[in-house]
Amino acid sequence: MADVRELLARFGPRSVRFDLRIRSDVVHAQLDVPGALAFVPPGLGREVLECCHCSDVVRPTRVLMDHVLIVVRKEWARQADLVRDARLSLSLAEVCAGYHGVVTGEQRRELERAREAFEQAKAQCWPKEFPSMLPRVVLAALNEIKKRNGCPNCGARGEIRNSAGVVIKCEKCNGSGVIPVSDRARAEAIGRHVESYRRHWAPAYMWMLNTLSDAEAEAASALRRALREESEVLA
Template identity: 45%
Template sequence: MTDVRETLARLNPAGVRFDSGRGGAPALTNQDIAAALAFVPAGVGRELLVACWWPDAAAIRSVALRDAVYEHIRPEVVRQTRDLVDARVRLGMVRARAGWTETLDAETRRELAAAEAALDAAKVRCWPSATWEMLPVLTRAVVSEIAMPNHCPSCRGLRDVRAPSGLLVPCKTCGGNGVVSVSDRKRAEAIGRDESTYRGAWRPVYEWLLSELRDAEQAAARSLRDALAVRG
C-alpha cells in the first residue's frame, strides 16, 4: 500500500470485499483499520482523515469536523485581535504623551509615525471581519483540495521523475512535492467569490487554513500508519 490513508476507503460500503483472500487470516481486516483509527489523536487531523478518505463516516461526523476546525483556528484569530488591540493602545498612549506638550519634538514625531505604521500593519495582517461567517465554505473548499490534490503534470504526483541517466530525481516542476498550486481563479470559484476579492481579502485566510489543515492531516496519517504497523 503506497498510501496508508487508502486503507480507510475499505471501510466504505463496497460490492467487493477487500479483506478476503484465498484462505487464512488477512494481513489487515476492516476491524483492524477502524481500531487503528481510534489510536490517531483526536482533533482536526483525525477528522480530516475521515472527511477525505472515509466519506460515509464523514457524513455523520460533519459537526465534529466543524468544531475541530473552529478550535484550531481560534488561537490565530485571538492572536490577531490581541496584536491589533496592542497596536491601538500603543498609538493612543503615544498620542496622549504628545498632548502634554504644545510642540512636538523630533523623537515624539518618530514615535507617532512608528505607532501609526504598526497599527496599519496590524490591520493588514488581520483577516476580514467576516472570517467566521465564511469559515464553512472556506473549510469545504480546503478539505476538497486536500482530498483531491492538484497533482503535478510532470511527475503525476509521484514526486520523482526519471532523469536521462535513468536515475529517479526530484521533479523540478513541483519541487518534489507531487502537487502544484491551485490557481487563484479556481479557489475563488470554490468559495463563491470573484478572483480580485479572493486575492484582496481571502487568499491569506485560505492559504493559512490549507497549510494548517494539510499538516494536521499528514500528521494524523503518520499516526494511522504507526498504529496499523503494530496491527499488521
Template identity: 35%
Template sequence: MGINEVRELLSSRTGPKTLSFDGSAGGPNTEEIVAALAYVPQGLGRELLQALWWPESGQRRREQLRQAVVALVAPEFTRQMHALADARTQFGIAKASMGWCGGVVTDAQRRELRRAEQALEDARVGAWPNNTMEQLGALAGAVIAEMAGSCECPRCGGRKVVRNGAVAGGGSCEHCGGSGFEPLSGRKRAGAIGADWSAYSRFWRTVYEWMLANFRAEESRAARQFSKVLTQAA
C-alpha cells in the same frame, strides 16, 4: 505501509481485495482498520482522514469536524485581532505623545510615530477579515473539497522539491509552493467559497492558504499515525 496506501485502505472500508498465496485475504480486515483508526489521536487530522477517505463515516462526524476546525482556526484569528488592537493602541499612544501638553515635537517622537504607524499597517495587512469565523463553514468546505480532488504536482511529481544543481538536494517547487499538489487557481477557489476573484485576492487568499496548509499537515500527521498503528498490528 506508506500513507497513500493506508488512505486507500481506509477508503476501501472492507480491507484489501487481494489474496495471499494460501488463498486467505491479505492485510487487515474492516474491524482491524476501524480499531486502528481509533488509536489515532482525536483532532482535526483524524476527522479529515475520515472526511476525505471514508465519506460515510465523515458524514456522521460533521459536528466533530466542525469543532476540530474551530479549534484550529479560532486561536489564530483571536491572536490576529489582539495584535491589531495592540497596534492601534500603540499608534494612539505615539500620536498622543507628539508635542505632549504643548511641548516641542522631538525627533524621537517622530520616529516612534512612524514605527507605530508601520506596525499598525503591517497588522492590518496580516489580519484576516472580521467575518472570518462567520464564513468558516464555506472556507472549510472548499478547502476539504480541494484536498479531496488534488492531483500530484506535475512539476515535482508530488516530491515537493525540484532538482537544482545550485542547491544541495534541490529547492522547493515553485509551481506548487512545496505542497506536492497541483494548486487550484485563485478563481476556482474564489468560486468555491462564493466570492469573486477580487474579494478572494484581497481578503480571503491568506485565510484559505493558511487553512489548506494546516489541514494538509494535520491530515498527513494522522495518516502517518494510522500507518504506524496498522504496521505494529500486522
C-alpha cells in the same frame, strides 16, 4: 506500504467502526485499516482524515466543525490581540510625540513605526464576514485536501529522474508532489470573485487550508505508524 489515504479510500464509511475487526487481504497483508484508525488520537486531524478519505463525498461532521471552531476562535482572538496592542502602541506614540512642545526626529520615526505596525495588524485580520463564510471555506479546503492536486511532472511523487538517471527533487512542485490550486478555482469554491479573493479572502482561506492540511498530515502519520506496528506483529 501504499499511502494510508488510499487504503482508507477503499473502505466505505460504514466499515470504519472501532468495535469491529475488519480484515482485508486486498489491502495489504491482512492489515486492519479501520482498526488502526482507532489508534489515531481523536481531534481535528482524525476528523479531517476520515472526512476526506473514508467517503466519496466530503461532508463535514458536527464533531469536525466543533474542532474547527476551537482553532478559529484562538486565531480570531490572536488577531484581535495584535490589533489591540498595535492600537495602544500607536496611541502612546501619539501622546509622547511633542509632549514637551517639540517633536523630535526619533519621536517621528517611532510614530511612523507605530502607525505602520497598526496598519499591518489590521491588514492581517480576516474579513468581518468570515464567520458567516466559515462553512463554505471549510468545505472548499476539505475538498482541496481530498483531491490533492497531484503534480503531473513527477506523478505526485515529488521526485523525478534527470537525463543521467539520478533521482532529484521535482522543481515544478518543489518536492511536495502537489501543485497549488489557482486563485480563481479557490475563489469559485468559496463563492467570491477572484479579485475579491486575492484582496480580502486569500489569507483566511490559506490559514484554514494549512491548518486542516497540517492536522490531516499528522493524523495520517499516526495511522501509518499504527499500520506499521501491526504489520510487524503479523510478520
